[in-house]
Amino acid sequence: MASAAATPVAIGSKKFTESYVLGEIAKRTLTDAGIPAEHRQGMGGTIILWEALRGGQIDVYPEYTGTIATEILKSDSNVSIDEIRESLANLGVGMTAPLGFNNTYALVMRRSEAQRLGIRTISDLQKFPDLKFGLTHEFLERQDGWRPLRQRYGLPHENIIGIDHSLGYSALTNGSIDVKDAYSTDAKIEQNDLVVLEDDLHFFPKYEAVFLFRSSTRKDAIAALRRLENTLDETRMIRLNAEAERTKDYARAADLYFNVGATSVPRVSGRSGHSEFGESFPRKLARWTLRHLQLAGFSLLLSILVGIPLGILASRGGAVGHVILGFVGVVQTIPSLALLALLVPLPFFGISIRTAIAALFLYGLLPIVRSTATGLQDIPRALRESAVALGLSSTARLWKIYLPMASRSILSGIKTSAVINIGTATLAALIGAGGLGEPIISGLNLNDHVTILEGAVPAAVLALLVQWCFDLLDRVLIPKGLRI
Amino acid sequence: MSALVQLIEVSKRYGEDVALHLTSLSLDRGKTTVLIGPSGCGKSTLLRLIIGLIEPDSGSIELDGEPVTRDNIDALRRRIGYVIQEGGLFPHLTARANVLLMARHIGKPEKQTHDRLTELSELTRFSPNLLSRYPVELSGGQRQRVSLMRALMLSPELLLLDEPLGALDPLVRASLQKDLREIFTRLRQTVVFVTHDLSEAIYFADEIVLMNEGRIVQRGTIADLRERPADPFVSEFINAQRFL
Numbered sequence: 001m002a003s004a005a006a007t008p009v010a011i012g013s014k015k016f017t018e019s020y021v022l023g024e025i026a027k028r029t030l031t032d033a034g035i036p037a038e039h040r041q042g043m044g045g046t047i048i049l050w051e052a053l054r055g056g057q058i059d060v061y062p063e064y065t066g067t068i069a070t071e072i073l074k075s076d077s078n079v080s081i082d083e084i085r086e087s088l089a090n091l092g093v094g095m096t097a098p099l100g101f102n103n104t105y106a107l108v109m110r111r112s113e114a115q116r117l118g119i120r121t122i123s124d125l126q127k128f129p130d131l132k133f134g135l136t137h138e139f140l141e142r143q144d145g146w147r148p149l150r151q152r153y154g155l156p157h158e159n160i161i162g163i164d165h166s167l168g169y170s171a172l173t174n175g176s177i178d179v180k181d182a183y184s185t186d187a188k189i190e191q192n193d194l195v196v197l198e199d200d201l202h203f204f205p206k207y208e209a210v211f212l213f214r215s216s217t218r219k220d221a222i223a224a225l226r227r228l229e230n231t232l233d234e235t236r237m238i239r240l241n242a243e244a245e246r247t248k249d250y251a252r253a254a255d256l257y258f259n260v261g262a263t264s265v266p267r268v269s270g271r272s273g274h275s276e277f278g279e280s281f282p283r284k285l286a287r288w289t290l291r292h293l294q295l296a297g298f299s300l301l302l303s304i305l306v307g308i309p310l311g312i313l314a315s316r317g318g319a320v321g322h323v324i325l326g327f328v329g330v331v332q333t334i335p336s337l338a339l340l341a342l343l344v345p346l347p348f349f350g351i352s353i354r355t356a357i358a359a360l361f362l363y364g365l366l367p368i369v370r371s372t373a374t375g376l377q378d379i380p381r382a383l384r385e386s387a388v389a390l391g392l393s394s395t396a397r398l399w400k401i402y403l404p405m406a407s408r409s410i411l412s413g414i415k416t417s418a419v420i421n422i423g424t425a426t427l428a429a430l431i432g433a434g435g436l437g438e439p440i441i442s443g444l445n446l447n448d449h450v451t452i453l454e455g456a457v458p459a460a461v462l463a464l465l466v467q468w469c470f471d472l473l474d475r476v477l478i479p480k481g482l483r484i
Numbered sequence: 485m486s487a488l489v490q491l492i493e494v495s496k497r498y499g500e501d502v503a504l505h506l507t508s509l510s511l512d513r514g515k516t517t518v519l520i521g522p523s524g525c526g527k528s529t530l531l532r533l534i535i536g537l538i539e540p541d542s543g544s545i546e547l548d549g550e551p552v553t554r555d556n557i558d559a560l561r562r563r564i565g566y567v568i569q570e571g572g573l574f575p576h577l578t579a580r581a582n583v584l585l586m587a588r589h590i591g592k593p594e595k596q597t598h599d600r601l602t603e604l605s606e607l608t609r610f611s612p613n614l615l616s617r618y619p620v621e622l623s624g625g626q627r628q629r630v631s632l633m634r635a636l637m638l639s640p641e642l643l644l645l646d647e648p649l650g651a652l653d654p655l656v657r658a659s660l661q662k663d664l665r666e667i668f669t670r671l672r673q674t675v676v677f678v679t680h681d682l683s684e685a686i687y688f689a690d691e692i693v694l695m696n697e698g699r700i701v702q703r704g705t706i707a708d709l710r711e712r713p714a715d716p717f718v719s720e721f722i723n724a725q726r727f728l
Contacts, residue, residue, distance in 0.1 A: 386572030389535050390586050390634075391561030400585070404576045479576035481618035 008036035012058035022062035024254035064207035097229040098208035121200040134177030187242035292435035303364030311372020356428035364417035371413025375406030494543035521695035565635030580615040625656035682725035
């Protein structure tokens with residue numbers, strides 16, 4: 001157990017069931033080999049995982065050969081496995097041989113609808129230009145995604161929306177959309193009675209599952225991962241995916257991989273105490289909430305420490321004031337997901353709580369800077385001049401007169417920032433920083449409303465509590481003379 | 485050496501508008517000088533130049549023989565009391581805290597400031613019971629008394645008042661006028677008083693400085709202005725107010 005003291009091997013996974021399950025399988029494989037490992041679930045999409053691997057925030061994650069060729073290496077999708085391995089090696093990244101299944105993209109439809117219209121292949125879609133497509137954002141943008149597919153098959157459809165992968169299945173079953181993209185091993189295809197349309201023009205490249213790892217990863221860990229090569233075929237993967245979605249327990253689904261085909265004696269799981277799936281709901285809630293408060297609280301503190309001085313500078317107007325207010329205003333217009341994605345590739349940030357706090361800090365600035373600046377600017381000129389005429393030094397004027405007089409405005413800005421932060425902090429889970437966003441994202445991923453509410457309701461309650469605490473704080477911090 | 489304040493060839497303009505043409509003026513110690521004239525004549529500009537709220541474009545200002553510079557302005561301001569029309573009291577501080585603000589800031593002994601506060605509340609006829617109130621809880625007249633106490637706290641050599649009674653109703657105004665004059669006499673205070681009201685000027689002034697369009701038109705006693713007007717504007721200004 002000497003190796004237990006070493007830094008655990010960090011495994012990442014993308015935000016969908018199969019990636020979660022593969023991540024758990026890798027974790028179990030490593031821990032069974034006596035190598036400490038941790039699994040950061042559902043960190044995001046390809047680019048986030050790739051940057052995290054390159055930046056060293058994670059050591060291993062499951063990926064698909066087609067994605068590596070087109071998205072990561074930006075090359076043709078027809079390159080061979082050996083060519084891929086060589087290119088990756090130059091980037092300091094290693095790759096296992098395929099795990100045994102091809103999870104390619106596919107277009108799926110409701111079985112009943114396909115039969116009614118007589119659609120069997122993707123080419124058949126040409127005859128029905130009114131069908132509504134709901135495609136994931138990633139598929140819409142991919143080099144081997146929607147645009148070249150549409151070109152190859154000459155698809156005339158105009159009615160195309162971008163939709164989250166999990167939500168897309170609900171949309172498909174309730175008839176809001178007719179066609180969506182899916183992965184060929186997706187358990188939901190069977191669960192929702194869908195059919196995969198035949199890729200009759202052989203458009204989709206091969207998406208063989210592999211593990212990517214940093215070349216610097218410890219040798220015994222790489223050897224352990226290699227043992228997974230060619231052990232997992234499509235049928236088995238679909239079963240594992242189905243099990244994961246049914247039980248909402250990725251670790252248990254991963255266990256299935258180790259049990260099937262092994263001895264008839266089921267493994268006794270003595271690890272449930274350490275597994276987060278063994279945690280009771282109140283404990284999980286407490287953990288999420290605590291992390292959520294850490295994220296929101298620490299970033300708010302930074303926003304206050306930086307925002308108030310910036311607000312004071314901005315209140316003096318001039319070019320500096322314009323630049324400050326302009327900057328914090330622009331930051332606010334960046335969508336929070338985009339801001340996270342922009343921060344992830346930077347050194348020091350990466351996939352970590354630091355990135356989440358930095359993003360929340362930037363979002364918290366605007367209300368505080370603006371309220372500080374307006375609070376100070378709203379002080380009547382006669383009172384400013386009185387303070388000057390008394391002979392108070394500029395520091396004393398600021399601390400004894402101006403800031404107390406602007407306190408109501410400044411506090412209201414801080415309150416706004418705090419409430420926004422509590423809400424936005426749910427996105428931190430996208431980059432594995434935890435908090436109440438964790439159940440929301442898992443719930444979205446599993447299309448499970450109860451799980452979503454487990455995060456959404458406490459987050460809303462938290463926002464209300466914070467608002468209430470600040471209302472109390474107003475009475476302590478705002479001078480009485482300003483409240484009468 | 486009886487001049488306390490000297491303005492030597494000062495002028496001030498805001499863009500195209502000349503607020504004050506080249507002006508020299510010396511103010512005697514122990515006297516009450518009233519600056520009077522129509523709105524925009526430059527009387528407030530003159531006062532704001534003395535306290536350093538604005539800087540002159542040309543010329544210099546001396547207090548007690550010492551030229552006013554950016555370096556010594558804060559120290560000099562502590563030797564000057566300043567009261568404005570709205571009182572200028574800080575709303576987040578009680579009357580007491582407003583009055584004691586500077587004394588505390590420069591670290592005067594508590595005992596000394598406390599004695600001075602008692603003295604001032606007698607002098608200004610401000611009930612000590614009201615000292616713990618905030619400005620919003622006081623009447624306009626009470627606020628001006630507090631503002632006067634604040635201005636007098638550090639026993640300034642010079643007291644500047646910019647239309648201090650302008651916002652008060654006539655009865656309150658009359659009683660405060662009487663008290664103010666008593667205070668000036670008792671303290672032998674050097675006072676510069678800005679007003680546009682001739683009767684108020686006559687009531688307070690040892691000397692009247694009549695201004696118009698950024699220039700001093702005439703300075704002297706009311707008798708001088710009435711009997712020996714330097715300019716037709718002087719008679720016009722005096723006659724206009726007489727019939728009000």
